[in-house]
Amino acid sequence: MRQETATFETRLKHNALAIEALLGRLLGLSVEADEIARPENLLVAMRHGVLNGGKRLRPFLVIECASLLGGSVEAALRVGAALECIHCYSLVHDDLPAMDDDDIRRGQPTVHKAFDEATAILAGDSLLTFAFDIIASPETPLADAQKTALVLALARAAGHGGMAGGQALDLAAEKAAPDEAGIVTLQAMKTGALLRFACEAGAIVAGAGPVDRQHLRSFGEKIGLAFQLADDLLDLTADAATMGKATGKDAARGKGTLVALHGQPWAESRLEQLVAEAEALLEPYGARSSILAETARFIANRRN
C-alpha cells in the first residue's frame, strides 16, 4: 500500500511537471502557421491562468487511462494539455466579478485581478479555443478519426450540455435552490463532464473499442461524483489557507449540496461506495489498473 501510494504520488507529480512544461512551450512566443501574431500581454495572461502549479488531475487521468489500454503517452500528454486549457479557462471565467467573483486562486491573484476583466475574458476565450488547436494540430500523433472523436467529446463535455451549462445551473441555483435531482444534474455537468471526458479520452487515444471506452467513461463518471462530494465536504470543513481559495462559500450563498442535504456521515459513506464502484469497473484490467484505483481513492480522500 505504501509502495503503491509512493508510485501514485511520483507519477502524479511527474505528470504535472510534464504538462506544465508542454503548456509552457505551447504558450511560448513562437507564432504557428495560420497565426498572424501573438499579442504578448494576452499570452502572459493565458500563462498566468494555466501555469499555476495545479495537480493536473485531468491530464493525469487521460494519460493513465491511455496507458492502461496501450495508447501513446505522447498523444495523451497533448490531449491532457488541451483538456487542462479547458479546465483553466473555466476557472478564469468563473472567477470573474460577474460570476463567482473570486480574487485568489491557488494563493495567487486571479487573472482579472492580476490583469483586468477584459483581458481575463479574452484569455479564457483564447484558452478554450487553443484546446481544439492542440488536439487538431499535426503535432498530435493521432489519426484524424481519433482527433474528430476527441473534438466532439470535448466540445460536448465543455459546452452548454456539459460544463458551461453546469455553471449556468450553478448561477441559477443561487436564486432558486435546486432539489436533489437538480443538484446531481448540476454537478454532473459542472464538474463531472470533464472528468468523464478525461477517462474516455484516454480510451480514444488508445484506439479502444466501444466496450473499453464505455468502461472508462463509467469509471470517469464515478470519480466525477466522488470529486464533487469531496469538494463539498472540503468547502464545509477546510480553511482558506489549505485550499488556496475562499471556502465556506456554498453555505454562505445558500447553495444546495448533497452534503448539506444528507449530512457529513452520509457523504463519507457515499464516497466509500463510489470508490468501491469505481474500483469494480477496473477489475477487468487487473493489476495494471492499480494507479487508476489509487487515483479514485486520492480524489475521495483529498484534503485540498
Place this chain on the structure above:
Amino acid sequence: MRQETATFETRLKHNALAIEALLGRLLGLSVEADEIARPENLLVAMRHGVLNGGKRLRPFLVIECASLLGGSVEAALRVGAALECIHCYSLVHDDLPAMDDDDIRRGQPTVHKAFDEATAILAGDSLLTFAFDIIASPETPLADAQKTALVLALARAAGHGGMAGGQALDLAAEKAAPDEAGIVTLQAMKTGALLRFACEAGAIVAGAGPVDRQHLRSFGEKIGLAFQLADDLLDLTADAATMGKATGKDAARGKGTLVALHGQPWAESRLEQLVAEAEALLEPYGARSSILAETARFIANRRN
C-alpha cells in the same frame, strides 16, 4: 450587371434563411449524445446572440467558395453555421461592459442587457465551444481529415493568434495608439482572420488541393482588408440608425484607423484596388466565380 446583382442578393438572402433555420434547429431543446442536459435559460441567451437576422456573410463565403470547387452545400452550410457561432460569440463578449460596453446590437439589446453579464459570458463560451461540436459532429458529411483541417484552421483563426488576439490588440490600442503596421496587424487578426477562414474553409469542404486552397485564402485576405476599410469608413460617415449599433466610436476613443491616417479619398481608392485584386484572384475560375466577385464588391460598397 443588374441580373448578376439580383442573383447575388437572392443567394445572400436565401443563405441567411438557411443558416438561421439550421442554427435554430441546432440550438433547440433536444439533448444530443454525450450531453447531460441543456439549461433552457442559457440556450435562450445563445439563441438571442445568434438568431438575430444577420447577413450571414461568413457562412455565405464558405458556401460559395465550396460551391465554386464542387463541394457539398450541406457540409458547407454546417461549417458556415459553426463559423457564425464563433462570429456571434465574439460579438456577445465584445459587447460586455468590460470590453466595448455596447447596449444595442442590430437594434436589439445585447445579450448582457437582455439577460445578465454572467449569462452573456457563458452564452459566448458555449457558442464558441458549440462551433467545434458542429464541425466534428457525425451529421457533418465530411471526412475526418477535412474535419481536423477545419478545426485546426478555425481554432487558429479565432484564437490568440487570430480574432481573440486582435480584440486584445484593439483594447490595448485605446491606451497607446498603434502605428500603421500595428493597425494592419490588429485588423488582419480581429476581422480578417475569420473572413480568410471562411474562404479557405470552402476549399477544405470541397476537398481542394493546396493551390485552390491558397487562392481562396488570398481572396479571403483581400476581402478581409476591404471589409475593415469599409467598416472604418462607415464608422466615420453612417449614423447609428442605419447601422443598428453605436457609430463614431473609433474617433471618440481615439482609435487609429487607416481612414483616420490617410483620409477618406485614399480609403475609397484603396477599396477599389482591393476589389480589383480580389477579382483577379478569381480569374482562373471564370464565370462560375461571378457571385464571389459580386460579394467582394458588396463588401466594399456596403452601407450597413
